[in-house]
Amino acid sequence: MAAAAVVVLYNPDNIVIDNINTYINDVEIVFVVDNSDQKKISIIKNLLKNSKIYYIDNHGNQGIANALNIGSKNAINMGYKWLLTMDQDSKITQDMLLKMTHYIQTHTASEISIISPFHANKFQQNSSTKELYSTILTTMTSGNLLNLDVFQQIGGFTENLFIDYVDNEYCLRSNLLKFKVIRINHAILEHNLGNLKQHQIFWKKFFSTNHSPIRRYYSFRNRLKIIELYQNNFPTYCQFEKSRFFVDIIIVLLYEKERCSKFKMMLRGYLDYKRGIFGKYHD
Numbered sequence: 001m002a003a004a005a006v007v008v009l010y011n012p013d014n015i016v017i018d019n020i021n022t023y024i025n026d027v028e029i030v031f032v033v034d035n036s037d038q039k040k041i042s043i044i045k046n047l048l049k050n051s052k053i054y055y056i057d058n059h060g061n062q063g064i065a066n067a068l069n070i071g072s073k074n075a076i077n078m079g080y081k082w083l084l085t086m087d088q089d090s091k092i093t094q095d096m097l098l099k100m101t102h103y104i105q106t107h108t109a110s111e112i113s114i115i116s117p118f119h120a121n122k123f124q125q126n127s128s129t130k131e132l133y134s135t136i137l138t139t140m141t142s143g144n145l146l147n148l149d150v151f152q153q154i155g156g157f158t159e160n161l162f163i164d165y166v167d168n169e170y171c172l173r174s175n176l177l178k179f180k181v182i183r184i185n186h187a188i189l190e191h192n193l194g195n196l197k198q199h200q201i202f203w204k205k206f207f208s209t210n211h212s213p214i215r216r217y218y219s220f221r222n223r224l225k226i227i228e229l230y231q232n233n234f235p236t237y238c239q240f241e242k243s244r245f246f247v248d249i250i251i252v253l254l255y256e257k258e259r260c261s262k263f264k265m266m267l268r269g270y271l272d273y274k275r276g277i278f279g280k281y282h283d
Contacts, residue, residue: 003026008087018091032053056070063279064141065159065162089191093187113146113181116136117183138181139167141166206251212258
């Protein structure tokens with residue numbers, strides 16, 4: 001199945017080249033959308049040695065949603081129906097895409113918005129279910145096959161969210177419009193979510209992502225917006241997201257560094273949500 005790929009760069013290190021090499025032979029073209037403020041010229045030169053790379057300078061950080069929309073629209077203009085969306089720090093495992101495309105070829109593609117892999121991390125390498133696939137509500141962007149026909153029907157990624165919850169919002173909108181998000185449980189993507197660490201209080205395990213203060217700002221602000229938009233349609237999901245506010249605050253205060261800065265940025269995210277301020281953060 002002919003597919004394109006898009007990977008979004010933001011101040012990458014050299015490992016991004018190895019990550020891209022895990023899937024470049026499984027797609028026909030890779031759109032590299034560079035959101036970096038300061039370009040890594042040596043990395044760009046190495047990437048351009050491969051004729052499958054289509055490099056796009058996005059002239060600074062325009063946000064993950066904007067970069068994904070650029071990759072999607074370029075793929076559409078070139079006639080592709082499916083787009084592999086990748087993070088710079090993710091790599092695919094053997095046969096991941098083969099297992100995902102097999103599902104597409106054996107089901108009604110017009111009903112599918114996203115085919116997702118199982119996102120493995122250093123604490124969980126495999127899905128706990130024996131089911132080959134699951135219909136899910138939301139998934140992370142990296143490793144997904146995006147149905148570009150559906151993309152055009154429902155609209156692209158929401159750019160005023162900038163980063164964080166961009167993926168969740170797209171999935172919720174897909175579900176609202178009766179398109180499916182399918183996870184192939186035996187198709188594994190190796191993905192690093194921040195600097196993930198595990199903690200335990202009594203029998204309860206917690207994970208801290210150790211994201212930067214600015215990421216805490218976007219997460220706090222955008223989560224509130226998602227709850228506002230979808231609480232009537234997806235009340236269980238939104239109730240879970242409400243509970244995560246308090247969990248995140250506790251995790252930051254107990255386990256993460258830069259506690260004061262992160263708490264201040266969470267507060268700023270709340271205030272900007274109340275003021276209706278979205279898009280890229282400006283101090």
